[in-house]
Amino acid sequence: MTKQAITIKKGQQFPLTIKRLGINGEGVGYFKKQVVFVPGALPGEEVVVEATNIHPKYAEAKIKKIRKRSPYRVTPRCPVYEQCGGCQLQHLDYEAQLREKRDIVIQALExxxxxxxxxxxxxxxxxxDDPWHYRNKSQFQVGIKKGTVIAGLYGLNSHQLIDISECLIQHPATNRVTNIVKMILQDLRIPIYNERTQTGVVRTIVARVGFHTGDVQLVLITATKDIPRKQLLVDEIKRRLPEVKSIVQNINGRKTSLIFGEETELLEGEEYIQEVLGDLSFELSARAFFQLxxxxxxxxxxxxxxxxxxxxxxxxxxxxxxxxxxxxxxxxxxxxxxxxxxxxxxxxxxxxxxxxxxxxxxxxxxxxxxxxxxxxxxxxxxxxxxxxxxxxxxxxxxxxxxxxxxxxxxxxxxxxxxxxxxxxxxxxxxxxxxxxxxxxxxxxxxxxxxxxxxxxxxxxx
CATH class of the missing domain: 3.40.50.150 (Vaccinia Virus protein VP39)
Known part of the structure; x- marks a missing residue:
């Protein structure tokens, strides 16, 4: 039997009942036997959607109206949840998230x-037990908005940098360090990298915390080896962030989506921070992979x-x-x-x-x-x-x-x-x-x- 060709048109609006969550957390429904993926829609919901993208085997759509809400829909705690795209399911009750994740495994097997x-x-x-503040590492791009240094993630399907001052899935220590480093970069007028003009110095702030020890490692990813007022920057970080035990510079001058470059230099403190899992302790260097x-x-x-x-x-x-x-x-x-x-x-x-x-x-x-x-x-x-x-x-x-x-x-x-x-x-x-x-x-x-x-x-x- 030949697969039915997609007949949905871009911009078309139609009603949809959401059957399950897809592998990327989007709602999945069927319109005239054709698969439609709808970000933000939940299983059991009846929605009116507008087609945004048409592909050979499926369509993508956005919610215009929710006619029947899921009893498990909750208000996301994060103020930039919808722009950021780092989380996909904050609008779903946590116990329901666990059930849907099992279903994602079942779908893959089917x-x-x-x-x-x-x-x-x-x-x-x-x-x-507590599904918040669980990540031990943040990697936030740095930019300038209205003359102020910001740091965060690029928005969903866009290249707009979303300033994130309080990420609810990051450990509080990484949030604190990133926010204070932003202020120090601002105060010392250290040039921030501009991707479009390929000028400036600081590209990314990477902060990693040892949950067990509370020690923090700070990595500044720079486009150039030279950092203006480098020693002043290091001294200010030490003064305002005593929990930072390791200050590292990583140089990445290439036009790339990869965060880290090949060259790494210890600016101050220890080369490693310690993390403990059960009875085992591990030394984490700036580029070492470790569970998040x-x-x-x-x-x-x-x-x-x-x-x-x-x-x-x-x-x-x-x-x-x-x-x-x-x-x-x-x-x-x-x-x-x-x-x-x-x-x-x-x-x-x-x-x-x-x-x-x-x-x-x-x-x-x-x-x-x-x-x-x-x-x-x-x-x-x-x-x-x-x-x-x-x-x-x-x-x-x-x-x-x-x-x-x-x-x-x-x-x-x-x-x-x-x-x-x-x-x-x-x-x-x-x-x-x-x-x-x-x-x-x-x-x-x-x-x-x-x-x-x-x-x-x-x-x-």
């Missing part, structure tokens, strides 16, 4: 996996530990290991943990972290799992459990085929993208039974949802 969804155990989403929600990360890693179900005798592989956080979380319950990553600096950090915590049963190697695993198996070392925590694109196809060949008893898949999780489960289901999928809400008020999937090797008859 779309990208051949397994019947009704046969899978998809557990209720694990939420936060430390409180919920403990819950996520505990779910990984439950899914791995280690007894002390297992050989574990931590693929995409980064600085080793997940592997070290499991190390005391494993016989041996071997981790790999393609980033050499991450592997060096993983080795340091393992040594610092006294783990003698870990080994970290630079490289790809699909290359290293067959080599280890050939040498007589076969893993019992493989943990994968891939980027949003999912596992490398070669790694999935390697897992199917090596056949560890258990695969624990940590996912930040339900669509790639569903696609990869579809491949692995050739040899693995999906025991369960546990969604975890790492980013309240956004459409993102993480999951931990436990896959168990099928017993061949």
């Amino acid at each position: 779309r990208h996996c051949r397994l019947p969804v009704e046969t899978l155990s998809i557990r209720p989403t694990i939420g936060m 929600n430390p409180v919920q990360t403990v819950k996520l890693y505990d779910e990984v530990k439950k899914a791995a179900a280690l007894t002390g005798t297992e050989k574990v592989v931590d693929a995409y290991c980064g600085v080793g956080t997940i592997g070290l979380w499991l190390a005391k319950d494993a016989r041996e943990v071997r981790g790999m990553d393609v980033i050499p600096e991450a592997i060096e950090d993983a080795k340091k972290n393992a040594k610092k915590h006294g783990f003698a049963n870990t080994m970290y190697t630079t490289g790809k799992a699909e290359t290293l695993l067959p080599k280890w198996v050939k040498e007589g070392w076969k893993p019992d459990v493989i943990i994968v925590d891939p980027p949003r694109t999912g596992c490398d196809r070669a790694l999935l085929q390697t897992i199917l060949r090596v056949q560890p008893k258990t695969v624990v898949y940590v996912s930040c993208n339900p669509s790639s999780l569903a696609r990869d489960i579809d491949v692995l289901s050739e040899s693995y039974h999906v025991d369960y999928i546990q969604p975890v809400d790492m980013f309240p008020h956004t459409a993102h949802v993480e999951s931990v999937a436990r896959l168990v090797l099928k017993i061949r008859a």
